[in-house]
Amino acid sequence: MASAPSKLYQDDVSLVVALLDTNPFFWAAASLPFSEFLHHVIPFINSLLLLNQLNRVVLIATGTSSCGYIFDSGDGNASGNSNAVCSGIIKKLEDFVGKDSKIGKGSNGDGTRPAISSLLSGSLSLALCYIQRIFRSGTRHPQPRILCLQGSPDGPEQYVAVMNSIFSAQRLMIPIDSCIVGAQHSAFLQQASYITGGVYLKPQQLDGLFQFLAAAFATDLHSRNFLRLPKPAGVDFRASCFCHKKTIDMGYVCSVCLSIFCKYHKKCSTCGSEFNQVAPDSTIPDQKH
């Protein structure tokens, strides 16, 4: 899927906004240690910068209660040295995690209900805002895309926010690539990649993560027209209901605002419209094929 063409740049300049999942609850139990993960991701970022002199990479960390910018290659202090890049990233990550833990402590007390999912919606929004800023900065800008390195499971409570971000990305024609380093597939990211025309991949071997990243996610958008990249066999289009945030297959939809509910409600909580029909019986009527 073509992205917004930038006429004055070469075709293959890209701006990659990578969203790193730094959910400690996930990384504590993951098969791949976080340090290993960094050992794959940071060289990948360096290689992205190597592909084209004008490429830009931005790293955003996705925590449990906050998100923050970790690295921006377009900064004034352009560090050509890969070691410097690496140490810069790691330092910033440390600061971020420290901040995140402090914020988390404040809101949740002693963690009676641990936040297992990371704040994907927040980091997506940050990424989109950054890209929008780039769009408005002038006519010379590279073609942006978003790469999500996600491990934690989806939080159904973020369904609405994530879907909104996905639709905004679709509108702006920004592909969202997803690389799942966790154990199970992510319905949100599958849908995101499907709708925006990005690549969704769940690598089978995590020790070859760098190779996966370099093979599937490194190419710029123009070259993707000529390549055949991996596609998932199916997309999980399940939604989560608006009232309890459970993932559901069949439910009730408000005919005015299209919000989804798992149980029959008399009144839509999103738009306030009332449903005048008599509540049906608990048995769903027979459907003729």
Added chain:
Amino acid sequence: MAVISVATRYKTTVKEPGVPGVLKMNEERFVFVPNDPRSLMKLNVEFKNIKGHKFSKDGSKQALLNLTQDPEKGTGYIFEFDNFTDRNSCRDFVGRVLGKLQSVPGRPNEQSVPEKSAGAPLPEQLSAIEMERRIKLLREDSELLRLHKQFVLSGVLTESEFWATRKTLLGEDTTRMTKQRPGFKSAMLADVRPSADGRTNKVTFSLTPEIIQQIFAEKPAVHRAFLNLVPSKMSEKDFWTKYCRAEYLNRTRNAVVAAAEAAEDEELAVFLKHDDILANEARRKIRRVDPTLDMEADEGDDYIHLPDHGILRDAQKDTAETETEVSRRTLSQDLNRHAAVVLEGRALDVELGDTRTVAEALAWSKQELLSKEKSEENVNLEKQEKVARMTELEDLQAPRNPQYASLCIKDPREYFDSQQANALRALGGTEFGTNSLDLNLSKEEVYRHLKEQISEAKSRGLRNPIIRPDTALKVFSGLSQHLSSTRFQLGKNSQESALDRIPHRTKDDLMHHWTSIQELLRHFWSSYPITTAGLYNKVQRVKDAMGQIYQKLQEIKESSQSDFRHQVSLLVQPMLQALDAAFAHYDSEQQKRTAKSGAKPNGFVR
């Protein structure tokens, strides 16, 4: 209804002793119940299935009555009576019933197999036209023919039911009656030649009504002259004589003679002058030409008046100026005029007989045409509007509509095929429960762990090499395999569907079954709710046929080759589901019926 019940013996051949029992007959059927309740020789046969009856002579050894089904073979139901009176009364009864039945106009003869169902409606009366239409439809549509053969001839559906849903097909026939009408021949351009006798000086023209009609269509001046002059001023024969003379003169190169004769004879002059009607028409058409067309249309296009390239008829070339009014028609002018008339079409359907009527009819149709045309002002207005619209400059216009993103229709296989894969595969849930996280870890511990990891990464620095070569190779081969396998599954061609990839015979079978199922299901579902016995029996029949097809589908699914098994099962799945739904509905309805314990419907066969 008259009923007879007699004690008889039933036998299948004349020789055997027979089963004793009671034979009851009424006007529709006869029932034989053996005396021995354990015997299986019960009979319940409709008189419709009985074609005739035979009986042994009075006074012979046995009093037999044979109710025949098939007149050639002589098979039937043979009953032996104790005495002849019984047999005769039965025989008369049967004779009467059969007589009545066979005098009713029966079903169309294409069915050789009698209906097996009980309680079917009376045979309908079909008109000949209806029959013809049906036969014609069956002949033209082989698919329909096959369905008809499969269902109606095997007794699953009756004729009326089969055709009930196809009324639109039958009704459309009438529109196809219009034949193609032959147009004007171009032979007139060359053929109305005189045949000159070598001996005498006579020249003979032959004018058929066809040619006359064509002359009227192509030369409106002649038409007008005819209307004006005949029969008031001259007879038809004279008219045509003059016309032919004019034609003859045109052919000769003698312009002077032509001019002289024209001066003498007014009527002749009409034929020799320019056809002014045509000229007027041409001028009017030129005025109406759309100025936005990128062609120059001006006076020079009035091809009637200007001399063109000079090839006259009969391949003469005459460059002499003609100052007289005698027109010299060139070949191209004639051709153009003929072509124009042909394109207008043959407006008349009048029988070619009387020339006068033909002429009048033509005049009238032309007048109608003229009146339908819009007036001059309207035409001018329209033209101006159109000119204004076409000549606007796009650059100078303000943008009219908000711009929309163009519709992008993706490869539909991506969506549908992937949904199938989705449905067949169970994805891991995204709920919390599947996470093998140890929730007992408190937040501090977890964060601490993460920080440790980060510092470890910092201290170690980047590794060299980043990744081991064999791992990288594995990754590459895995990815390429994955890519090629998805391509194999989804197919190379976006136009190709799963149907094209399975072998032809299977595909044909599946398509045929699909149409059969559609037909059967339509009848099945339309019979509910069951109110009459007829519907009940129809449902029975349809259900049995559906059962057979179900079996066949299962067989196809199991017998398909391993390459295609998956696709075939995917294709067969919705058919099986539809049939299952129908069966389930039938069973539930059956249960409701028996639960209600109402009276059994009339005509229920065991």
